[in-house]
Amino acid sequence: MTRLGLLAAVVAGSLVFASPGKAQDPAADLVIAQRAAATSLDPHYQNYGPNLMMAAHVFDRLVHQGASQRLVPGLAVAWRLVDPLTWEFDLRPGVTFHDGSPLTTADVIASWRRAVRMTGHSSISFFARVIADMQPVAPLTLRITTRAPAPLLPHTVNQIVIIPARLEDASTADFESGAAMVGTGPFRFESWDKGHSVRLSRNAAWWGGEVTWDTVELRAIPDDADRIAALYDSRVDVIDTVPPADVERLEASSLLRVVGTPTSRIIYLGFDVGQEVPPGTTAADGGPLVANPFRDLKVRRAVAQAINRAALVRDSLEGQGVEAAQVVLPGLFGAAPDLAPMPFDPAGARALLAEAGYPGGFRTTLNCTRQRYVNDEQVCSAIALMLTGVGIQTHTEFFPGGEFFDRAAKGEFALRLAGWGTGTGEASYTLRGLLGTRDMEAGTGVSNFGHYSNPVLDDAVTAAVATFDPADREAALAEASRRAAADLGVVPLYFQMALWAMRPDLTYAATNDEFTQAILVERALAERAP
Template sequence: MRFHFKAMLGAMAALALAVPAQAADLKLALSSSPSAMDPQFHNLGANLNVAQNMFDTLVRMDADSRLMPWLAESWRVIDDRTWEFRLRKDVRFHDGTKLTADDVIWSLDRPATLVNSPAGFGIYTRSIATKTAVDATTLRITTNGPYPLLLSDLSVIYILNRKATEGLAAEDFARGKGMVGTGPYRFVSFQRDDRVELARNDTAWGTGPAWDHVSVRFIPNNASRLAALLSGDVDAIEGVPTADLAQVKANPKLVYAQKVSGRLVYFYVDSGRADTPQVTARDGGKLAKNPLADERVRRAMSMAINREAIADRVMAGLGYPTNNLVPETLFGYDPTLTVVKFDPEGAKRLLAEAGYPDGFALTIHGPNDRLVNDAQIVQAVAQMLTRIGIAAKVETIPMASYASRGAKGEFSFGLIGFGSQTGESSSILRAIIACQNPKSGGGLYNWSHYCNPQVDDYLTRALATVDDQARLDLLRKAAHLAVTTEAIIPLHFQATTWAARKGIAIEPRTDERTFAASFRPVP
């Protein structure tokens, strides 16, 4: 998607939702369990996959990451700092109360008040200066300055029922309190690391949900998840294992869908701390300084990775090597950032030049249930680094634990993925590249602890620029400087595959989200 600010001014669109021929039940298997049920507590893909079934946002990204009206049926720009939103008048919460502008204001205020969030949603509300209810279904928002990404930011914030959630802590939601949304399905029950049970919302706005009941199961093991589909234990799954794609495609009882995502799969490299926890000398002794703080070391590590081999052998053709932050279909892509050439001999020379002719030792961390073949990627890169003198050990763990520990700074070098939530590169720049700043919300996922004031300057200016070309130039400058100074080590964009039993249609998404509305029964 190419996001153009001017094209979105006063945007309105007719909303067309699929109408099922008849209702049925859906048993859906996901790869990761949520770390929290509070839809505003932890900005994590596994959490969003669950929340999207029960909660709505003012604006939504469609399957191709294009903005569309949702709870807000229309909006207009009054001046360069003031926006007015009109809410749909036919929307009710699951408890029967009507959605009002006061609920929206509460929902936009709340993220900044949540404590102990490992990565919250406050970054998406910090641009807002004031919020005013003009009437029950009209909301006026002013921003701190010209801000072209307000609509995109609002597509990330779930709207809650103020009466049902005021005074609740994040952990209360896991017990069913506050689970009162406007989405197509109502909360029934939650068993941590096992499943979420949902029921059809009979008062849902629009044309209503496709399913009577939805059971969302969490099955981290790829083989077990596919086996559940093949046995009929579940009706649909995400993350079809690459090794089993041919089997799925050839099975007449199954259907599948595939899409290249906007999720960047990359390695964070702890360059910002003088002492990093998972790096030692080869004999296990303490090093005088953090070698990852040296740009030459980070570049050597990048040059040691054979991205083409990973794409072909580990990803079975479902990885698309890159040195960019976003794919070429998204605003902010920089065509001058070409894929880093595999050069192990050059990498060895850089290590020696940096003062590490004999290398050092480190532990590579990564999830084992979130990205396509994530554990295998980590193993492959460990072998590649070993060949240039870096003795690499591997530790992969479930994503929920990985996200929590990573946010606490427990790791030095590891695999992770991040997709643009705004449809352009500013989202990923703010989250994983910008200097860590609790006040501004920058660097929430900056596990590299990288900080370059010039990159932040380019980004800050881009976020306040409404001219498309000027903003594009600034975003490209920020990305180019960050990537060429090895803020992170980009690897590839992944293609994601979903599968279901015959009789179910699948809508694949570039953001890789998987929820009940992604599936509908067909004759």
């Protein structure tokens, strides 16, 4: 499979294989119901989870991720550092695209050039711009020159999917029509009904080995109850984003299997600190504010202390989450190992607000997604109550995922509840992408919609990512993670659990990037109840 070395995280008990409908159908057809649909098929357009998950079925990268997001060979079988600005990658021989054309260095170069040209509030040009040039040095050897020393280049190229060179100038519309959906991945693209489903078929020539499924349908079913009902009724085989409240009931069923794992996706509160007065924010009496309260660390700390993380995980998530002290999942490269979650201290929060000049608090709006993250509406409402309890009168507004991020990028939110996954498996990705000073040319702050800026943090991350010794780089990133936690450019709340449910004759090799991938679904060996 494409993510080598993965371990299944199966948490179901004794299972009996007696399920009606599709569970008795031996055909190698798989239907996966997903909570969130892809918004675009263009693999270079937007760094958005559902789009990336869909693209991974059709396209490959030079370097893939394995268990715990560690790097493993993809379309490159080896890579090496030549000098501080130069790397060489050896391409895998014998790989062909879905149109039958062989993989060459020209395809990788064209993919990079296209990625660099992409624009948008969260395009993957963030990664491509690290590279200054690519040149072939042998038929299957590529030399990459970086703009600055880039010890993390193998992590960076993990984010750039490879397309045929002839499609370098393809438009987003060409991908979304299907005309440019040509990759080297385990599945071939068949059709897309935007907002509803993507249909795929087996790539019998995939370099990664045998593909279990003849056909795959990725079907969007945003409503949790509808998704579970579709699984019970055998209209689908696997569902993602199992609601925490349903885990115990589903685990007790002999007709279903549940698989779960902690993920690297941090759920956080983000502030608008760029505008003089953030949208929808007023004095406690409704009058105008003279300054942006979120620019004051005391106010940001008051917000952090007002949140009862343990209660959020226990009550809003039914225990299916991990309280967060920082934005990077502990255990990932560069996370600080010695941080504890901010204590719940409403009295201290009220005192900090008074010290900041808001003894009576103020009014604001908390903007949240609807059915984008696990129980996001419940979590949002609970946070609003907690903030109101310390004097920050908080109104809530909810938006579908696509609209939410478009509006966030336009600066329409004073306070937002959102998520971010550490896609590269190491801390600099999050520290630069979420908290770095926003500079689209430099590729920093691509999701820093509130325009937070901390030059000391920026410099610390820049120095860390230029450090070639892995132990020294990890220590430097851990120190940068501590700085980020102290300055609260965003307030980390918890890490999501990824939960899947499926027919009992299937297994899923869960990964902490929370991607739902058909290639990770396999037929299970029969298990018998005692």
